[in-house]
Amino acid sequence: MTNTLLDWKPVSPPPRAPIDGRYVGLQPLAVTLHGDDLWHALQGPDSDSALWDYLPYGPFTERSTFDSWLQDKQSSSDPLFFTVIDKATERAVGLLSFLRIAPADGCIEIGHIAFGGAMQRSPASTEAIWLLMSLAMDDLGNRRLEWKCNARNARSMRAAERLGFMQEGLFRQHAVIKGQNRDTAWFSIIDSEWPQCRDALQRWLSPENFDAQGKQRQRLEELRETRQ
Template identity: 85%
Template structure:
């Protein structure tokens, strides 16, 4: 392609406010009234992860009313577009995540605002929840670019991005002020030419054949992607 050649490109549709169904979880558009109680217990209850809110621009919340007011505000937005993660085994809401920085004209979209209860962390359910948004963004909508951004000090998020197949592109220094602290932002992406390999690895990793009777993975996602 020459420097000034035109792309064979048409803008994509924005993501729908619709249910996404998987094997372990389903994603439902956030409904503060319906999901609020479960999410409060999953994200701020006695068994929740105390480090969950460390790098998010909000939370933890002082009380249930403040949390539900925040949820209601997020339910009303189209960008970010929030989804609730429902554990299909228990039918309970166990986490949140969203699309954001949605740019249909450019075919660019981001996944973020990820808040998973402790029971979801490091589980097939957490990987599948993100996979469902990734698959919709790239296969369902036809985006050219999928982004992941996080505080450069957030080691867990950076490891997750790399495990999921995102490529780090750089560091935006002094990008934001969050909770009164400087945030250097690490930027990651997957582009459409890379997606088929990533997709195949996810399909194989999430297959029931990849887990033994104790639920332990037989092959790591990174190993499947390297083939």
């Protein structure tokens, strides 16, 4: 990009408000409403065994500690946490957030993603992230959407690339997490790239993209490539 003045005005920060989708809804985190379901989804017998491997907190062996952690996240505005509600069961099945919110620069990140085992590799997990992506880029008008993860977290890196984020580089020895070094991989989508990502995500999430057994007809990456 050339060094020219931008026709730019700061955007609004994301509201602490519900977001409705087809498979899931996002609600601002509320411990009294969501605590029981989240404890079951994230720490119960059917939870994802690898969930806490690369997060800077957890796992939680005691419910009281988990609730205290949720209480702290509930009151935060950056990160701004949302609970994922499965619309079929009306139960809370995961968490995710906006963070590093910079309205003056039009830059915002999605992270702190913690999904229960039932959400793994499902349309619901993709839609939950899509709802935040669309809010950030379409409704709020940010210029840049970020995704960061431990460079050893192959699952998170694959998810970023599948969603259309481009890897920008590696921050070596960026942090110490749970006593271990963290090299951080940085990914982003900028506003000029967003329409292609948005189109592919909308087409992938469409009911027409799934057969009677719920199997996808086209992969998200294929849909994005067909519109290049």
